[in-house]
Amino acid sequence: MTEEKILAALKNVQEPDLGKDIVTLNMVKDIVIDNNYVSFTVVLTTPACPLKDQIKNACINAIRSEVNRDAVVKVNFTSDTSTKRTDNKVVLPNVKNIVAVVSGKGGVGKSTVAANLALAIAQSGAKVGLMDADIYGPSVPIMFGVRGERPLMVEVETGKGMIAPLERYGIKLISIGLLVDEKNAVVWRGPMASSAVRQFITDVYWDELDYLIVDMPPGTGDIHLTLMQTVPVTGAVIVTTPQDVALADAKKGIAMFGQSQMNVPIIGLVENMSYFTPAELPENKYYIFGKEGGKRLADEYEIPFLGQIPLVQSIREGGDTGIPVMVSDDAITKKAFAEFAAYVVRSIAMRNANISSEKVAELVSD
Numbered sequence: 001m002t003e004e005k006i007l008a009a010l011k012n013v014q015e016p017d018l019g020k021d022i023v024t025l026n027m028v029k030d031i032v033i034d035n036n037y038v039s040f041t042v043v044l045t046t047p048a049c050p051l052k053d054q055i056k057n058a059c060i061n062a063i064r065s066e067v068n069r070d071a072v073v074k075v076n077f078t079s080d081t082s083t084k085r086t087d088n089k090v091v092l093p094n095v096k097n098i099v100a101v102v103s104g105k106g107g108v109g110k111s112t113v114a115a116n117l118a119l120a121i122a123q124s125g126a127k128v129g130l131m132d133a134d135i136y137g138p139s140v141p142i143m144f145g146v147r148g149e150r151p152l153m154v155e156v157e158t159g160k161g162m163i164a165p166l167e168r169y170g171i172k173l174i175s176i177g178l179l180v181d182e183k184n185a186v187v188w189r190g191p192m193a194s195s196a197v198r199q200f201i202t203d204v205y206w207d208e209l210d211y212l213i214v215d216m217p218p219g220t221g222d223i224h225l226t227l228m229q230t231v232p233v234t235g236a237v238i239v240t241t242p243q244d245v246a247l248a249d250a251k252k253g254i255a256m257f258g259q260s261q262m263n264v265p266i267i268g269l270v271e272n273m274s275y276f277t278p279a280e281l282p283e284n285k286y287y288i289f290g291k292e293g294g295k296r297l298a299d300e301y302e303i304p305f306l307g308q309i310p311l312v313q314s315i316r317e318g319g320d321t322g323i324p325v326m327v328s329d330d331a332i333t334k335k336a337f338a339e340f341a342a343y344v345v346r347s348i349a350m351r352n353a354n355i356s357s358e359k360v361a362e363l364v365s366d
Helices: 003-010 052-066 110-123 190-202 222-230 244-258 293-301 313-321 331-354
Strands: 028-034 037-044 072-079 095-102 128-132 152-155 161-164 166-168 171-175 209-215 235-240 266-271 305-308
Touching (some): 052 072, 095 110, 266 331
Parallel strands (some): 128 171
Antiparallel strands (some): 166 171
16 A cells, blocks of 8 residues: 555545545545555544544545555544635634524524534534624523623733633633623613624634624614624524514525625525424424425525424423533434534535635625
């Protein structure tokens, strides 16, 4: 066996999402050969890659069929999370991908989806932060069991004092609910709310992150524009439920990102509360809010459909008790969120490989 023969064999292994072989993509590193033993490292575009096993098996089969059928093959994995940021990186300099989770209306479970998306990606090995930009209705403190806790100030390399996000279940968190008394309503005009979001971006020490998930407020308004004008957002995830009322509002969110000057692609649409499954009858599905409305909407607008999240009691209980379902023992619901998260990171990796760079939205504010 030689390195040349190993590389020739591995040129038969395709990266499933990017559509090219792993040698051409420069993903193969550190080849070591010792008689019948060969090891090498495959550099993935994200530590949360859901296709590791598929790539590993393809590599082993290629070497045994093309080079040495008795080869002992060890495939190691590392990652260099892809990004398309080409801005000056004055804000969030070490954050590779910024993902906005949005909904056209409240009550569709957007915050639950954002929280469990962040957790699912983090559980796959990525560095993840969750920014609660829903200034008027913050949910993160309750959902992560950090009510009453306050973030500390830290001094960074430049000597500037910054807010240190809380850390819980392996992700970094910030929310206006951690900075104000939860008994008091946040009665602010739009510019004040936008200023708070801008502070979360510029004055919070996020450090290095592969993904920053931003839980946006429902609807379309000042805070959305502020985020898009302040940082280059990698893409948006639209959350809806199946019924027509929610779908009508989801269309407005899709239309907002469809404006040419926004330059924010839609990663896809996820349908929450798709069906009710009682714990005692896990095979039964009851379509309380209608059936597959989200999928039809995704098809209509030709955007990826990211999956269906069931309506089950454990999701509600987890949000209320500060133990999100992704860190619970509910295997069925965890599987739904994990598959959804895998689709999101794959879509981001494909976008970063094939689509032009993000830019800060060029919008004129009144």
